[in-house]
Amino acid sequence: MLYLQKQIDDAYEYARQWLGQGAPASYIPELSKANPNHLSVCITDLTGHTLASGDSDVRFTIQSIAKVIILITAIAQRGYDAVFSKVGMEPTGDPFNSIIRLETMRNRRPLNPMINAGAISVTACIPGGSPEERFGYILENARLLTGDGALDYDRKVYQSESRTGDTNRAMAYMMRSSGVIEGNVEEHLDTYFKACSILASCRQISRIAAVLANNGVCPDTGRQLVDPLSVKVVRSLMCTCGMYDESGRYAIHVGVPSKSGVGGGILGVVPGRMGIGVFCPALDEKGNSLCGIKAMEYLSEKLELSIF
Numbered sequence: 001m002l003y004l005q006k007q008i009d010d011a012y013e014y015a016r017q018w019l020g021q022g023a024p025a026s027y028i029p030e031l032s033k034a035n036p037n038h039l040s041v042c043i044t045d046l047t048g049h050t051l052a053s054g055d056s057d058v059r060f061t062i063q064s065i066a067k068v069i070i071l072i073t074a075i076a077q078r079g080y081d082a083v084f085s086k087v088g089m090e091p092t093g094d095p096f097n098s099i100i101r102l103e104t105m106r107n108r109r110p111l112n113p114m115i116n117a118g119a120i121s122v123t124a125c126i127p128g129g130s131p132e133e134r135f136g137y138i139l140e141n142a143r144l145l146t147g148d149g150a151l152d153y154d155r156k157v158y159q160s161e162s163r164t165g166d167t168n169r170a171m172a173y174m175m176r177s178s179g180v181i182e183g184n185v186e187e188h189l190d191t192y193f194k195a196c197s198i199l200a201s202c203r204q205i206s207r208i209a210a211v212l213a214n215n216g217v218c219p220d221t222g223r224q225l226v227d228p229l230s231v232k233v234v235r236s237l238m239c240t241c242g243m244y245d246e247s248g249r250y251a252i253h254v255g256v257p258s259k260s261g262v263g264g265g266i267l268g269v270v271p272g273r274m275g276i277g278v279f280c281p282a283l284d285e286k287g288n289s290l291c292g293i294k295a296m297e298y299l300s301e302k303l304e305l306s307i308f
C-alpha cells in the first residue's frame with residue numbers, strides 16, 4: 001500500500017511539470033472557468049480501498065465519461081442488440097464532435113458510442129416517459145457506481161451547454177432525419193447534456209473504474225452492478241475509441257482502457273487489478289486532459305499496467 005501511495009504521489013509530481021500547458025475547454029463557456037491548476041491522481045483497488053494524491057475531492061463535470069454510464073444504462077434497459085442497431089463499434093479517427101461521418105457512412109449510424117453522435121443515439125435508446133425519467137436512470141447508475149447517493153449534476157454547466165451545443169443539436173436532428181433516432185430531439189439532447197454535467201470527484205471516478213475493473217462487481221458491497229457483457233463492451237470500446245482520435249497513440253503509450261471528458265477527467269480500467277481516476281482541466285488539442293495523460297503514462301510504466 002505504501003509503495004502504491006508513493007507511485008501515485010510520484011505520478012502527481014511527474015504530471016505537475018506540464019501544468020500551465022493546454023487550456024480548459026471553452027466551447028462550453030462555463031467550463032472555461034475551471035481552475036487549470038487542479039490536478040489529482042487516484043487509484044481504487046479491488047478491495048475498494050482508494051489512494052489519492054492532489055485535488056482528489058474537487059468536483060468537476062464528467063462530460064464524456066458519461067458516455068460509459070449512458071451505454072451501460074441503455075444496454076441494461078434495451079439489450080445489446082437493440083442498442084447496437086442504433087450505433088456502431090468502430091473507431092472514427094475524427095474529433096469527438098465531428099459530424100462528417102453521419103453523412104458519408106452508408107447506413108448513417110454513428111460509428112461508436114464514445115463519440116458525441118454515438119452517445120446521443122444511445123441516449124435516445126433509453127426508454128422512459130419523460131426526459132426526467134431517462135436522465136433519472138443514468139443518474140441512478142452514476143450513484144450506484146460511485147457509491148454516492150447524493151451525486152447530482154451542475155446546473156450552470158448543463159445550461160451553458162444547452163445554450164451553446166448547436167453542433168450536437170445539428171447531429172441529433174440529422175440522425176432523426178435519417179431514422180437513426182426517434183422522438184423528441186430536444187428531450188434527448190437535454191438528457192445527454194445533463195448526463196455530461198454530472199459532478200464527480202477524481203476519487204469517485206476511480207471508484208467507477210474499479211467496478212469495471214472488477215467485472216462489474218462493486219468492490220465494497222460485492223453486488224453485481226454492471227452485467228459482464230456490458231463490462232466487456234465498454235472496456236473494449238474505451239480501448240479502441242475512448243480517447244477519440246488520440247486512442248491509438250494512447251493505447252501504445254498507456255495501454256489502459258480509458259475514457260476522457262472535456263471536464264478534465266480520465267477514467268482508466270485495469271482489468272482484474274484497479275480503477276484509476278486522473279483529473280486536470282487543461283486539455284490538449286484533442287480534448288483530453290494534458291496532465292492527466294502524463295499521469296497515466298507514468299503509472300502505466302511504473303506499475304506495468306499496459307494490457308498489451
Ligand code: GLN
Pocket residue numbers: 062063064065096097116161168193196260261262263287
Ligand atoms: N458534453 C460534451 C459535448 O457533447 C462532451 C464532450 C467531451 O467530453 N469530449 O461536447
